[in-house]
Amino acid sequence: MYELSEEHEALREAVRALAEKEIAPHAAEVDEQERYPSEARDALVKAGFHAVHIPSDYDGEGADAVAACIVIEEVARVDASASLIPAVNKLGTQPIILSGSEDVKKLVLPVIAAGEASASYALSEREAGSDTASMRCRAVLDGGKWVLNGTKAWITNAGESSWYTVMAVTDPQAEKKANGISAFVVHRDDPGFSVGPKERKLGIKGSPTREIYFENCEIPSDRIIGAPGTGLKTALRTLDHTRPTIGAQALGIAQGALDASLAYVKDRKQFGKSVSEFQGVQFMLADMGMKIEAARHLVYASAAATERGDKRAGFMASAAKTYASDIAMEVTTDAVQLFGGAGYTKDFPVERMMRDAKITQIYEGTNQIQRMVMARALLKG
Structure with missing residues (x-):
């Protein structure tokens, strides 16, 4: 009565097998060299797991939101950086799916679905993170073109991506700043578009994070997403759909850390017996497993809520993202502790998992902002 479908479980098995065979062997090197996980991209594209959320009408797999979370979770279990390939493909295209014209959908979605x-x-x-309405990037309609000027920061997979969903101010005089922002689709070959150098980061080092620049960047007038002035609404609706995927990424990182810890404490011996026989260790493992399982149910429930248009979807998305990311940070920290001195070295994966987990508490809205979102939803009733 209360379980995933056979199709979802079959998908999990398929993605896990691919991740362990094609992605896990490169994860440490990707982190060490701070390079894009091209092996993971190629394997995910070949298997059709790189953007399962794209509707079948646009040559995609047409998978539901829970399936998309399962893909991200299973990839993140072995490499958080690689999990951002399917996660960011959803983030970048969700505004188009929600609000784009048929022409924009047909322009962008099929090439993403094909892995091209x-x-x-x-x-x-830089000065408009949590305070998104204070953005300065501008777009002006000039004849048959929109002209963009400004800078966007913290753009995941910038430089690797071909298409960018961009929010910019189109009406600086709008009575409410949020109503003066529009959404656009920009291609990396559009004149006036460029990317900056990679940020030097604590974790997810295989996924490039860069600024992107618009210097009189010209795009056709029909590349606007939705009506002028609706861009921020679309952006925030998008996050309701994608915050569960960050929860799924955090969940996968935590599961990978627990799996590594279980294997290590069974093998490690102290005082003449396996470390796994000590009650203190067992209690840590029990808490890790319990919290991961709770996070998993919340992530899947939130994904399902977005799929069916549940009125509580926004609250649940924030709850899933917040809880799962907090648990990922806690579980990976405990995993390093269980490994002892070995956990602090790069000879084992848990220190990488701890570094990777931290960002899940920050991006797509910090967990402090998520708590504000949840509180407002509760007070609104």
Whole structure:
């Protein structure tokens, strides 16, 4: 009565097998060299797991939101950086799926579905992170073209992606700043578009994070997503759909850390017996497993809520993202502790998992912002 379908479980098995065979062997090197996980991209594209959320009408797999979370979770279990390939493809294309015209959908979605291109999402700026309505990037309609000027920051997979969903101010005089923002689709070959150098980061080092620049960047007038002034609404609706995927990424990282810990404590011996026989260790493992399982149910429930248009979907998305990311940070920290001195070295994967987990508490809205979103939803009733 209360379980995933056979199709979902079969998908999990398929993605896990691919991740362990094609992605896990490269994860440490990807992190060490801070390079894009091209092996993972190629394997995911070949198997059709790189963007399962794209509707079948646009040559995609047409998978539901829970299936998309399962893909991301299972990839993140072995490499968080690689899991951002399917996650950011959803983030970058979700505004188009929600609000784009048929022409924009047909322009972008089939090439993403085919694995010929990838997409990124450009909302944040250096001085407009949580305060998104204060963005400065501008777009002006000039004849048959929109002309964009400004800078976007913290753009995941920038430089690797071909398409960028960009939010920019089109009406600086709007009475409410949020109503003066529009959404656009920009291609990396559009004149006036460029990318900056990679950020030097604590974790997810295989996924490039860069600024992107618009210097009199010209795009056709029909590349707007939805009506002028609706861009921020679309951006925030998108996050309701994609915050569960960050929860799924965090969940996968935590599961990978627990799996590594279980194998290590069974093998490690102290005082003449396996470390796994000590009650203190067992209690840590029990808490890790319990919290991961709770996070898993919340992530899947939130994904299902977005799929069916549940009125509580926004609250649940924030709850799933917040809880799963907090648990990922806690579980990976405990995993390093269980490994002892070995956990602090790069000879084992848990230190990488701990570094990777931290960002899940920050991007797509910090967990402090998520708590504000949840509180407002509760008070609104």
